[in-house]
Amino acid sequence: MSGTTAPARVADSRSPDSPRPTRRGWKVTPWLFLAVPLGLLILFTYVPVANMVWYSFTSWDGFDAVKEPVGFKNYVEIFTRPEIFRVFLVSLYYLVGAFLQLVLAMYFATVLSFSTRFRNWFKGIIFFPYLLNGVAIGLVFLFFFRPGGTLDALLGLVGVQEAPLWLGDPSLVNVSLAATSVWRYMGLNFVLFLGAIQSIPNEQYEAAELDGATSWQKFRFIILPSISQIVGLSLILAVSGALSVFEIPFIMTGGANGSETFVIQTINTAFKFSKVGLASAMAVVLLLLVLLVSWVQRRFFPEEKGDLA
DSSP states (O other): OOOHHHHHHHHHHTOOTTTOOOOOHHHHHHHHHHHHHHHHHHIIIIIIHHHHHHHHOOOOOOOOOOOBTTTHHHHHHHHHHHHHHHHHHHHHHHHHHHHHHHHHHHHHHHHHHHSSHHHHHHHHHHHHHHHHHHHHHHHHHHHHHSSTTTTHHHHTTOOOOOOOTTTTTHHHTTHHHHHHHHHHHHHHHHHOOOOHHHHHHHHHHHHHHHHOOOOHHIIIIIIITTTTTHHHHHHHHHHHHHHSHHHHHHHHHHTTTTOOOOHHHHIIIIIIIHHHHHHHHHHHHHHHHHHHHHHHHHHHHHOOOOOOO
């Protein structure tokens, strides 16, 4: 008898009418898992950014213990020295290359999303450069573009005897560097576009075929609207990357022959000329430019909520 009455009492105590006890521990548990990553994020991201903003209002040289405040002097110097902003003209080469890269990535992603021979092999070839280290790519292309290197040897096979100085001619150096960036980063955009295109329901293509739509019409009215958010994200990455390009020109030319970018100039200002305060102000300006680009992108490509099906 005692074995049968105990469960009945338990059932009565947990009736639907009785309030359930609150478990505050469940509210604290997610924060326990987030404590370490949030701590690392604050320590290695937000604290350095805050220090950078503080340094931008000082004349610190990177060595003295005392950081003398100078107000907005560094920012005034940035906007009154044309040679500082002139290096942004170099970013135009990378910006053009970024748009070319987006077009190529979208083309290959569209073609390889459908039944194509050896498509998995082509996917690997396109994405593989993005997996390589940027320094390694810079060194490889340094030998590729050097006089008598791989590119000159290939041009010699088709009859070109006097090849230009790809990294020594100021009119060609930025084209060569931008082409290297296109080769390296196209794989990232290709994967983003490929995943977005393959998420489109097949019923939409079947309905378009029944209506007699051409391949271009499928791309124009089905694929492009469906991946507009990914296109917007890629545009943000492209423009911000063109403004903050660093490793490819730094490894291959060091900023020589008119290939100096804003980031290379900022690093030289901090560590070559010992003007950490001015360099920090330049970094803050670059950060604000990237944020401005992101805001403009949000205005032109607002987030749309909808179902593709």
